Amino acid sequence: MQEKIPIAEFRNVSVWFDQGNSRIEVLKEINLKIYEGEFLAIVGFTGSGKTTLVSLLTGLLKPSKGEVLYRGKIVEGPDLERGVIFQNYSLLPWLNVYENVALAVNVVYPDWDRKRRDAQIRKFVDMVNLTPALLKKPNELSGGMRQRVAVARVLATDPELLLMDEPLGALDALTRGNLQNEILKIWGANKRTALLITNDVDEGIFMADRIIPLNPGPNATLGPEYKVSVGRPRIKASLNSDPNFRAVRNNILSYLADLGEAAKQSKSNGLKLPDLKPLTPGLRSFPFRRKAI
Amino acid sequence: MSDFTISVDKKPFALFDRVKSLRIAPPPRKKLLDLFKNLAISLLSMLVFLLVWQLGSSYLFNMEASSKIEKARIDQGDAAAAELQMCINSGNTSCQPNTLPSPAQVWSAGGVLWSDHVMIARKKVEFKQKVAETNQQRRAEGLTPIRYTGRPSFVDQIFTSIKTVLVGFLISLLIAIPVGTVIGLNQTLRTSVNWLIQIFKPVSPVVWLLLVFMIVKTVTLNSGLDTSFIISSISVGLCAMWATLVNTSLGVSSVNEDYLNVAKVLKLGVFKKIYRVILPSAIPLIFTGMRITVSVAWMVLIAIELLAQSPGLGSFVWEEFQNGANDSNAKIIVAMFVIGIIGFLLDRIMYWIQQSVSFEKAMA
Ligand SMILES: Nc1ncnc2c1ncn2[C@@H]1O[C@H](COP(=O)(O)OP(=O)(O)O)[C@@H](O)[C@H]1O
Numbered sequence: 066m067q068e069k070i071p072i073a074e075f076r077n078v079s080v081w082f083d084q085g086n087s088r089i090e091v092l093k094e095i096n097l098k099i100y101e102g103e104f105l106a107i108v109g110f111t112g113s114g115k116t117t118l119v120s121l122l123t124g125l126l127k128p129s130k131g132e133v134l135y136r137g138k139i140v141e142g143p144d145l146e147r148g149v150i151f152q153n154y155s156l157l158p159w160l161n162v163y164e165n166v167a168l169a170v171n172v173v174y175p176d177w178d179r180k181r182r183d184a185q186i187r188k189f190v191d192m193v194n195l196t197p198a199l200l201k202k203p204n205e206l207s208g209g210m211r212q213r214v215a216v217a218r219v220l221a222t223d224p225e226l227l228l229m230d231e232p233l234g235a236l237d238a239l240t241r242g243n244l245q246n247e248i249l250k251i252w253g254a255n256k257r258t259a260l261l262i263t264n265d266v267d268e269g270i271f272m273a274d275r276i277i278p279l280n281p282g283p284n285a286t287l288g289p290e291y292k293v294s295v296g297r298p299r300i301k302a303s304l305n306s307d308p309n310f311r312a313v314r315n316n317i318l319s320y321l322a323d324l325g326e327a328a329k330q331s332k333s334n335g336l337k338l339p340d341l342k343p344l345t346p347g348l349r350s351f352p353f354r355r356k357a358i
Numbered sequence: 359m360s361d362f363t364i365s366v367d368k369k370p371f372a373l374f375d376r377v378k379s380l381r382i383a384p385p386p387r388k389k390l391l392d393l394f395k396n397l398a399i400s401l402l403s404m405l406v407f408l409l410v411w412q413l414g415s416s417y418l419f420n421m422e423a424s425s426k427i428e429k430a431r432i433d434q435g436d437a438a439a440a441e442l443q444m445c446i447n448s449g450n451t452s453c454q455p456n457t458l459p460s461p462a463q464v465w466s467a468g469g470v471l472w473s474d475h476v477m478i479a480r481k482k483v484e485f486k487q488k489v490a491e492t493n494q495q496r497r498a499e500g501l502t503p504i505r506y507t508g509r510p511s512f513v514d515q516i517f518t519s520i521k522t523v524l525v526g527f528l529i530s531l532l533i534a535i536p537v538g539t540v541i542g543l544n545q546t547l548r549t550s551v552n553w554l555i556q557i558f559k560p561v562s563p564v565v566w567l568l569l570v571f572m573i574v575k576t577v578t579l580n581s582g583l584d585t586s587f588i589i590s591s592i593s594v595g596l597c598a599m600w601a602t603l604v605n606t607s608l609g610v611s612s613v614n615e616d617y618l619n620v621a622k623v624l625k626l627g628v629f630k631k632i633y634r635v636i637l638p639s640a641i642p643l644i645f646t647g648m649r650i651t652v653s654v655a656w657m658v659l660i661a662i663e664l665l666a667q668s669p670g671l672g673s674f675v676w677e678e679f680q681n682g683a684n685d686s687n688a689k690i691i692v693a694m695f696v697i698g699i700i701g702f703l704l705d706r707i708m709y710w711i712q713q714s715v716s717f718e719k720a721m722a
């Protein structure tokens with residue numbers, strides 16, 4: 066599957082955020098090549114810097130050190146050839162489902178006529194099973210439905226490099242399975258390149274050619290890569306009996322378990338974390354309310 | 359910039375909202391009871407209001423009357439005082455003390471104003487019929503038709519005021535929304551004009567009026583335009599635009615980062631970005647500002663008309679005050695209620711518009 070020229074590349078990329086006189090170091094010395102036509106998955110714990118990694122590729126964020134390249138050129142900003150499904154959906158609340166998808170389709174296919182664009186929009190809304198909610202605003206939809214709109218919005222624009230930041234996290238198992246297949250179908254049919262961020266190892270193995278764990282931050286680095294040499298099309302039901310699948314799965318899970326163990330170790334050594342007492346909910350009421358995320 | 363954010367309580371009148379909820383779905387018995395309770399309380403408080411008013415006005419009446427009689431006694435002797443006493447008791451309008459009118463007097467003044475309006479309206483129709491033929495001729499000859507130039511009725515004054523406030527409101531929107539958008543987009547510009555906004559915002563309507571007067575008077579020299587209307591509507595616009603300006607710039611400058619990211623990854627151009635992402639996201643705040651603008655516009659309009667001597671409710675009030683006829687005070691109070699009710703209705707209309715453009719309604 067891999068050709069020699071990478072479509073996108075990270076060279077010694079570090080990212081930190083300066084906040085007053087403290088510095089949050091998120092990514093450290095990341096080196097990564099994404100090859101044309103491949104499906105790459107990155108798995109990692111929450112807060113390890115996965116979204117930051119995606120922002121670098123979309124061009125919404127510049128590396129603090131090192132460089133990010135797309136087709137050999139340094140990424141200066143966003144471009145339509147790199148499509149992204151944001152982790153927080155990022156739908157425009159004053160537009161309905163149709164209009165949200167249309168905004169992207171109209172931008173990406175300016176020379177198509179109205180009818181063709183309309184058909185494209187409807188096709189992808191239907192693909193994510195949202196035709197009954199076509200004219201609903203995001204606030205009238207559940208979290209899973211919003212996520213599906215975000216998926217439809219990107220798939221309808223058919224980008225060269227498809228960036229997906231935990232795109233299916235809020236979905237039930239059945240819908241999730243369907244959408245995984247749809248994404249694979251579009252990726253395969255058009256010979257696109259895909260980067261999937263996920264915290265579900267099974268999803269990563271089912272979809273990707275390669276899986277790379279992102280070690281927990283601060284200063285997160287990439288772990289070793291795991292090749293998934295299971296033929297396509299893959300069928301979920303029979304995957305469990307595939308010896309390759311089981312081997313990869315065990316390797317990744319034990320790697321992640323070791324990471325978790327290491328994190329626990331450093332915690333019990335008292336090296337990194339201050340001595341925090343857990344809050345007992347219900348015992349005390351606080352005069353402020355946290356905003357729900 | 360946040361130190362002059364303006365927001366409005368979303369539910370100013372609980373009674374209204376109860377009525378609304380009744381219309382949407384028949385509420386359970388308890389809610390219906392609540393509704394009646396609310397209505398009863400409102401009616402009761404109105405009665406108390408009228409009672410206090412009645413007592414207050416009769417107290418003031420007696421005070422004024424006895425001081426008048428006392429004065430007559432000192433100036434002209436006992437006989438004149440007794441005569442005045444009798445005159446006052448007889449209800450003769452020529453000698454009534456001039457003070458806060460009672461509710462009944464105000465009610466009847468309302469009736470007088472209405473029948474006056476009916477009479478003037480009839481006159482207008484008659485006038486129109488009379489000059490119809492002449493006007494047709496004049497139009498054919500390219501002359502301007504003859505217009506009715508008689509005294510405007512109270513209702514005419516109301517409509518003049520509404521027209522002025524609407525034009526003033528439009529003027530304030532035409533200035534405030536573009537300017538607010540531009541300064542909202544640019545942090546440097548926002549900082550640099552902040553002092554200007556802070557200084558001009560609290561300037562009194564009177565000063566605006568004088569300023570506008572100075573300029574408009576010169577600009578419209580020899581143009582034959584209706585300057586009093588132009589002056590008062592521009593002044594109203596300038597006084598009232600600040601809330602919309604500030605809220606627009608705040609709304610534009612505080613667009614959610616997620617929405618801006620969508621605009622960035624789709625590489626929307628500057629105008630498309632403003633038009634498709636920034637302004638829609640700022641709309642709730644802009645409309646909150648517009649609602650305040652309407653209220654302020656209506657409030658300052660009366661003062662401005664009064665000062666500018668331009669036709670409308672303000673000058674009606676002023677003329678009645680100057681006039682000092684027996685029922686002038688009662689007519690002023692009628693105007694006060696009319697002004698209050700129209701202001702309330704304008705605010706309700708803006709509230710409904712504001713609700714209908716809000717996309718923040720949560721899923722039921
Ligand atoms: N703009 C920012 N400013 C400061 N800290 C940030 C910013 N963006 C991300 N971070 C920090 O970087 C870390 C990684 O965040 P993120 O990439 O969102 O993780 P993940 O997507 O893996 O959950 C977190 O600790 C987060 O607090």
Ligand SMILES: [Mg+2]
Nearest residue numbers: 115116152230
């Ligand atoms: Mg994330």
